[in-house]
Structure formats: C-alpha cells, structure tokens
Amino acid sequence: MTLHFDTLFINANLATMNPQIVAPYGTITDAALGVKDGRIAWLGRRADIPNYEAGKIYDCENAWLTPGLVDCHTHLVFGGNRASEFELRLQGASYAKIAKSGGGIVSTVNATRKTSKDDLYRQAELRVCAMGKKGVTTIEIKSGYGLDIETEIKMLEVAQMLAAKNNMRIQKTFLGAHALPLEYKDRPDAYIDLVCHEILPEIARRKLADAVDGFCENIAFSVAQIRRVFEAAKKHGLAIKLHAEQLSNQGGAKLAAEFGALSADHLEYIDEAGVMAMAKAGTIAVLLPGAFYYLKETQKPPIDLFEKHGVPMALATDFNPGSSPISSPRLIMNMACTLFGLTPEQALTAITLNGARALGLDGETGSLAAGKSADIAIWKIQHPAELCYWVGDDDCHARVYQGKFMKNMDSKDG
Numbered sequence: 001m002t003l004h005f006d007t008l009f010i011n012a013n014l015a016t017m018n019p020q021i022v023a024p025y026g027t028i029t030d031a032a033l034g035v036k037d038g039r040i041a042w043l044g045r046r047a048d049i050p051n052y053e054a055g056k057i058y059d060c061e062n063a064w065l066t067p068g069l070v071d072c073h074t075h076l077v078f079g080g081n082r083a084s085e086f087e088l089r090l091q092g093a094s095y096a097k098i099a100k101s102g103g104g105i106v107s108t109v110n111a112t113r114k115t116s117k118d119d120l121y122r123q124a125e126l127r128v129c130a131m132g133k134k135g136v137t138t139i140e141i142k143s144g145y146g147l148d149i150e151t152e153i154k155m156l157e158v159a160q161m162l163a164a165k166n167n168m169r170i171q172k173t174f175l176g177a178h179a180l181p182l183e184y185k186d187r188p189d190a191y192i193d194l195v196c197h198e199i200l201p202e203i204a205r206r207k208l209a210d211a212v213d214g215f216c217e218n219i220a221f222s223v224a225q226i227r228r229v230f231e232a233a234k235k236h237g238l239a240i241k242l243h244a245e246q247l248s249n250q251g252g253a254k255l256a257a258e259f260g261a262l263s264a265d266h267l268e269y270i271d272e273a274g275v276m277a278m279a280k281a282g283t284i285a286v287l288l289p290g291a292f293y294y295l296k297e298t299q300k301p302p303i304d305l306f307e308k309h310g311v312p313m314a315l316a317t318d319f320n321p322g323s324s325p326i327s328s329p330r331l332i333m334n335m336a337c338t339l340f341g342l343t344p345e346q347a348l349t350a351i352t353l354n355g356a357r358a359l360g361l362d363g364e365t366g367s368l369a370a371g372k373s374a375d376i377a378i379w380k381i382q383h384p385a386e387l388c389y390w391v392g393d394d395d396c397h398a399r400v401y402q403g404k405f406m407k408n409m410d411s412k413d414g
C-alpha cells in the first residue's frame with residue numbers, strides 16, 4: 001500500500017501532546033508527519049514510514065513540531081484602550097473600584113459602540129496576525145463590549161470576518177452578561193431580560209455564536225441572573241462557559257457545572273466543592289495568569305485541587321484591554337509555571353489539548369494525531385520546555401493551519 005501526502009515533514013521532533021503516547025509531551029523524536037487534504041494522515045518515527053508519495057517534502061532540520069496553540073479565552077475585538085486606567089491602578093485604584101465608578105469594562109463598551117465595524121476589524125486583524133506568528137491556530141473571541149443588540153452583533157460579525165480571512169480557526173462566544181450598561185443602571189434584571197429575550201435569540205438565529213459566557217461576580221451578575229442566561233443558552237442549543245470566582249467566591253463554577261459547561265474560567269477563589277462539581281461535569285478549568293498578574297492579585301487558583309479531582313487545566317491569554325492586554329501565549333505559559341506552579345509540560349498541554357477541550361474542539365485540533373486537522377506550530381528549539389523558558393522572543397518559525405504552510409517572514413533562520 002502506498003500513502004499519498006500533499007506534504008511530508010521530515011527530520012522533526014514531535015511534541016504530539018497525545019496522552020496515549022506515554023513519553024513526556026507525547027514525544028516522538030526522529031519523526032515524520034504526513035498531511036493530506038488539510039489533515040494529519042500519518043505520523044511516527046521516520047524509520048517506520050510506509051511506502052509513500054509526497055507532493056512536497058519539508059525538511060524540519062530537527063525543529064520541534066507542536067500542535068498549533070489554542071487560545072481558548074480572549075476578548076480581542078474591542079475599541080480604544082485603557083492605558084489611563086493602568087496609570088490609575090499604578091497609583092493605587094483597584095480594578096473593582098474603577099469598574100464601580102463607571103470605568104473598566106463600561107469604558108471599553110463606550111469606545112466599542114463608537115468604533116465602526118471596519119475599524120474594529122482592522123484593529124482586531126492586527127492582533128490575530130500577531131498571534132498567528134506566535135504559533136496560534138485557534139482563537140476564541142468573546143463579545144461583551146457592546147451590551148446592546150447592534151454592537152454585540154457588530155463584534156461577533158467582526159470575529160466571523162476574521163475567521164474567513166486569516167487562516168485562523170475562530171470560535172465565537174456571546175458574552176452579553178459581561179457588565180451592566182449605563183442605560184440599565186440599577187436595573188440588572190431588566191438588562192438580563194434583554195439579553196435572554198432579545199439579544200441572545202437574535203445572535204442564535206444569525207448563527208453568530210458557538211457558546212454563551214457570563215461574568216458571575218459581585219461587580220457583575222449574580223448566580224441567579226447568570227442562571228437565566230444559561231437557561232436561554234440551553235434553549236437555543238449553545239454551549240456554555242463562565243467567568244467564575246475571579247475576584248470572590250460566588251458559586252459560579254458550581255452553576256456552570258450544573259449546566260454541563262465546557263469551561264469555567266479564572267477560578268482563583270473556587271473552593272473544593274466547586275472543583276468537585278467541575279470534575280463530575282467534565283468542565284475544564286481555564287486558568288488566566290495574565291489577568292492575575294496584571295491586576296496584582298494574590299489569591300492563586302487551587303492547582304492542587306484541580307489535580308486531586310482530575311479537572312483538566314487549560315490556559316489562555318484573556319487578551320482584553322483592561323485586565324490582560326497580553327497577546328503572547330508563551331508569556332502566559334511562563335506565568336502559569338512561575339506564578340501558578342504548572343510544569344512546562346502541563347502548560348503546553350493546557351494551551352493545546354485542554355484549550356481545544358475547553359472549546360469542544362478536541363476531536364478536531366489540540367494534539368498531533370492522525371485524522372485531526374493539520375494545525376501545527378514549528379519551533380527552532382532543542383526541547384519543548386523552552387517554550388515556557390524564554391520570555392520575549394516568542395514567535396514560531398512557521399505555522400501550518402489546516403495543512404497550509406506559512407513561514408514567519410522575519411524568522412531568523414533559513
């Protein structure tokens with residue numbers, strides 16, 4: 001039998017992140033990987049390759065191939081920026097205090113409402129391109145800086161346009177319950193009505209979202225209010241995610257688990273009962289050390305409890321203009337190790353396989369395995385731990401998305 005490949009990568013080291021391969025990182029050294037019709041058709045030791053014909057052969061010169069990185073939690077479509085709030089926070093104002101005095105998320109809502117769709121697109125496209133250079137092949141983008149029907153739709157349409165044009169898989173999440181817009185001041189339940197009865201159904205009708213998210217926090221929405229949003233999401237067949245226990249323990253993670261959420265995110269203040277509920281429901285813990293660092297938080301998420309109860313951990317940038325203006329997944333991996341105590345192998349698993357699980361995409365991407373989409377990042381390193389070790393110089397050498405090869409133009413090597 002002869003295998004036919006469009007492209008065969010040779011002289012590669014594979015960090016497959018496939019849990020069925022027992023070596024650390026699911027490593028296969030002296031490997032080859034064949035791609036056909038955008039999917040991984042074969043991978044293994046080069047010596048074991050069967051008869052094949054290949055349209056192209058790419059010599060990796062001993063580079064490491066990892067799954068394309070999955071950034072499973074971002075807010076990267078937004079207008080304006082919040083550098084002035086950064087200055088205020090450096091002078092001692094807290095994130096919660098700024099939010100309560102009308103700044104924070106609501107100030108980005110004002111800017112996003114005012115920004116045209118084309119301008120939002122242009123700004124977001126630069127961010128997506130920068131992430132592509134850093135080895136990302138899948139990005140989740142949330143709405144939530146509109147908080148009215150027009151702007152929520154505008155944001156999700158921008159996310160959709162980004163997907164079509166940028167060789168990037170984009171998952172869209174509707175985050176209507178992110179903050180209370182000024183026009184609903186002191187009427188949170190009326191705003192939740194608007195989300196559940198008008199905005200969410202219209203977004204579902206237009207197929208603009210894969211999932212629904214909310215911000216369950218004392219500066220945002222209560223468990224009872226988020227419950228109503230989740231009920232509406234269920235009714236429209238949308239997956240569920242939640243910003244939970246970021247600044248206090250509200251019991252959001254338990255609620256998310258009750259609704260079979262794909263993920264609960266942040267989780268600094270989660271307790272053991274919340275972790276156990278997530279374990280039972282198969283809900284992924286998405287850790288966001290960028291926001292923890294940027295807000296100078298001190299309470300860390302309970303990594304030991306996630307490990308004890310077998311809750312898989314994912315990692316993401318949380319790229320947003322307020323609490324995490326950070327577009328580097330590798331900086332986030334470093335922070336996960338230095339601040340939260342993950343091992344480099346856990347960090348890479350978290351931003352590949354478990355990131356895909358947090359989006360319900362692990363059948364499609366997140367590890368190097370035959371049958372999955374050929375989403376690959378190619379790195380000129382000697383060992384995968386270097387992905388967490390170096391800080392600052394974090395571009396990949398080349399990237400493959402659905403079998404399409406893209407070399408980083410400013411890559412220093414050959």
Ligand code: DI6
Pocket residue numbers: 075104105108178215243246291318320321322323324
């Ligand atoms: N938590 C976050 O980390 C982002 N949203 C949220 O609910 C921050 C959003 C922002 O500050 O603009």
Ligand code: FE
Pocket residue numbers: 073074075243318320
């Ligand atoms: Fe967030």
